[in-house]
Amino acid sequence: MFELTETVPDVDEFCDLRIAAGLSAMDRPAAAAALPRSLHAVSVRDGDRLVAMGRVVGDGLHVQVTDIAVHPEFQGRGLSRLVMESVMAYVHSLPASTIVSLFADVDWLYGKFGFAVPRASTGMMLRR
Numbered sequence: 001m002f003e004l005t006e007t008v009p010d011v012d013e014f015c016d017l018r019i020a021a022g023l024s025a026m027d028r029p030a031a032a033a034a035l036p037r038s039l040h041a042v043s044v045r046d047g048d049r050l051v052a053m054g055r056v057v058g059d060g061l062h063v064q065v066t067d068i069a070v071h072p073e074f075q076g077r078g079l080s081r082l083v084m085e086s087v088m089a090y091v092h093s094l095p096a097s098t099i100v101s102l103f104a105d106v107d108w109l110y111g112k113f114g115f116a117v118p119r120a121s122t123g124m125m126l127r128r
């Protein structure tokens with residue numbers, strides 16, 4: 001059975017799961033510094049193995065949903081929904097004025113939780 005905890009993954013398993021899920025590789029020292037600063041984090045384990053995760057980062061005025069990933073061997077079993085339900089419970093505990101954003105590779109997932117493409121502004125990224 002899968003176990004969900006509202007905890008931050010370890011640095012190596014976080015970096016490895018991002019890569020396994022097809023997300024970009026992260027600098028490990030930067031991840032070690034960043035993960036403890038998460039506002040909210042979710043880890044889903046199959047035994048000791050991290051199989052799904054998600055985080056909310058920011059300062060409470062502006063927050064971003066990040067690092068939503070499920071290992072390919074475990075996709076299609078509802079794990080991202082479990083992760084997002086924990087993430088959204090945290091998000092809805094914040095003041096209504098908090099700006100909540102994300103960059104969606106999978107808009108079909110985030111649309112289920114109320115996210116929509118804004119009409120008045122465009123999300124932008126700096127590519128380096």
Ligand SMILES: CC(C)(COP(=O)(O)OP(=O)(O)OC[C@H]1O[C@@H](n2cnc3c(N)ncnc32)[C@H](O)[C@@H]1OP(=O)(O)O)[C@@H](O)C(=O)NCCC(=O)NCCS
Nearest residue numbers: 021068069070075076077078079080081103104105106108
């Ligand atoms: C995207 C991802 C997180 C989905 O995780 P998952 O555990 O396989 O998804 P789930 O099984 O929880 O499915 C969630 C919902 O999406 C639906 N869904 C799954 N795949 C879908 C698809 N390709 N198109 C539309 N809906 C889909 C499911 O039916 C389910 O709906 P329900 O909860 O209303 O029944 C996972 O595939 C992944 O890690 N992908 C690579 C990394 C990535 O793209 N992360 C997001 C970065 S923004």
